Amino acid sequence: MQAVFRAFERASEGTIIVDRDARIVWISERYARRFGIGDPRDALGRACEEVIPNSRMREVVSTGQPILLDILDAPHKPLVVIRLPLKNEAGEVVGAVGFALFDELGSLSPLVSRFLAMQQELTAARKARPPQRQAKYNFSNFVGVSPATLELKRTARRAAATHSPVLLLGETGTGKELLAHAIHGASPRAHKPFVSLSMAAIPENLLEAELFGVAAGAYTGADRRDRQGKLHIAQGGTLFLDEIGDMPQALQAKLLRVLQEKEFEALGSNDVVRADVRIIAATSRKLSELVKSGSFRADLYYRLDVLSISVPPLRDRIEDLELICETVLEGFAEARPGEPYELRPEALAVLSRYHWPGNIRELRNVLERAILLSDTPVLTAASVQAALAASTGSVAARARQPEPLSPADVPTGEGHAVAMSHYERGLIERALAESPSVAAAAKRLGIGRATLYRKMAAYRIGRWEPVNGQAGGEPPGGAEDGPI
């Protein structure tokens, strides 16, 4: 056996032996030098990846399976390597041995040069690829099992298969944008761009340029180069127009032309561009009423209304609540190590009784706040009640002016947890108002600074920290941050 090993060792470009924990127990001098280690003894006892960054010896000891032929990306040039498990008489893996067989790779040069060429092509292709504007969500992200949700998904899937415009109607936070992504992703245009533009998010005077683009030198101060509009970027794909009810009248006429004639012109250009774009529009406003009041063109409304889909509010599909909560909490848990979050049945019951004016967006915020407010990963009725009380969409929150500080001022009909959260919020706001810094407020309240920041985020209390007497930074992990 030893003779076989020696023969292999002599013929190879380098040898390494690891124990069952993938720690180096022996390495040939030549091999150690290749990885920048002058004295092989310096490598002993170290994890194999510390010395050989791309080593797969750990895989061999953990699976007990050999890797008979592989290319190792080593410094200067790749090596052809062979890795074998070492077993004791009982058949247990006690370590592994690796031989670097070729370094000139002469006999394998066609294979290796193909490998290297492919690797270079892949890197170049990755670099050259423009950032893709693909749909971020699919139908499986639209969680829910209620009859209303199942029917909604059926209708949306049918819509995905057609080329007609789609109009998504529903209260804020019901998932219209998510659904637009899913429709695009299930449509024949799925491999083309998905581009969104919200009428409410862009100032009116910039919307036209955003949508249709600007020709070079169109007006003083315009770029010397063309600036592509969203319609152009979405060519071949889908353009999602959010809050379409807020679209200015002048733009409505131009959008109608896109839908009817399938063409448009960039600002300051006479060139007519063909628009091969599917429009999905959404609004949380009552479009038919906007038509009646004259602020939305009737002809555009009828063009968009070919396939209209009403997304029901959460309160009308409350059977979905448990599943949505689970999904949201799983998403939050992924972002941080530790135990998974648990929603107690009584907490779910509290959430089921709420009317959710902000729908699933509000539900996400409430769950996030409940996590911030509780010291354990278990969400109880009290923690969700407290989070609900702080919810901007909640009745309790709207009734919160001014902040009560005396127990006598706290509304009694709201239950202990809600009353306590009113009280706590007031206490924190007063301490902050009367302290020179958050740290001082925390001290005054007798709680840690991190705890105070957590509670400020949960109650959405902003605070400018004085730095050298000037306004400084916002608290870390503020309420506008993503999931904690």
Ligand SMILES: Nc1ncnc2c1ncn2[C@@H]1O[C@H](COP(=O)(O)OP(=O)(O)OP(=O)(O)O)[C@@H](O)[C@H]1O
């Ligand atoms: N059925 C669902 N399952 C899981 N998450 C959902 C569902 N519906 C909505 N969401 C989540 O709720 C949030 C709000 O959804 P979205 O932005 O799609 O709503 P919207 O109706 O477009 O709101 P707005 O009218 O205010 O623009 C997002 O984080 C989305 O991922």
